[in-house]
Amino acid sequence: MKKFLLAAVFLVSTFISFTQNNSTAVCGTKLALTQEKVAGKIKMILPASISEEDVRNYASYYEKMFTVVFNSTTHEIVFNMVVNDANNRRVILRFLSANQIQNVIVEGSNYAVNDFYEAFLK
Numbered sequence: 001m002k003k004f005l006l007a008a009v010f011l012v013s014t015f016i017s018f019t020q021n022n023s024t025a026v027c028g029t030k031l032a033l034t035q036e037k038v039a040g041k042i043k044m045i046l047p048a049s050i051s052e053e054d055v056r057n058y059a060s061y062y063e064k065m066f067t068v069v070f071n072s073t074t075h076e077i078v079f080n081m082v083v084n085d086a087n088n089r090r091v092i093l094r095f096l097s098a099n100q101i102q103n104v105i106v107e108g109s110n111y112a113v114n115d116f117y118e119a120f121l122k
Contacts, residue, residue: 023047024103024110025096033106033120040084042092042121046075050099058098065091089121 026045027033036042046055052072059068065088069078079092093113096104104116111119 023049023099023101024105025101026105027116027120029107030120037084037089037121040081042079042081042089044077044104046070046077046099047101048075050075050101054099058095061098062091062095068095086122090117092121093117 024047028036028043033042052070055068055070055077059066059070064082066079066081069080070076079095081088093116096102096113102113104111104113106116106120
């Protein structure tokens with residue numbers, strides 16, 4: 001019984017620590033995302049745990065694909081595509097992953113970043 005209890009505590013603590021690392025970004029509506037994709041200016045709200053320094057640092061690696069404007073008060077980020085095509089929009093996933101963002105919420109639905117790309121940025 002003691003081993004079972006220790007195993008259960010270990011599993012719960014592992015699950016809790018895993019879910020704390022799972023950051024989520026938030027986008028607007030599906031219609032807004034479609035319009036933003038066409039315009040090459042994709043907006044989302046990043047988690048409060050992401051700093052302006054993190055955004056600046058990670059964005060510097062992708063300046064050939066997109067530039068970013070980040071509002072540190074609202075945590076809104078705007079990706080301005082240099083060349084607005086599917087391959088360059090895919091690089092947004094690298095930026096999100098570098099910031100440990102694994103999910104994006106659109107209209108209340110939670111998408112893994114790859115599913116978000118397939119549904120809205122491809």
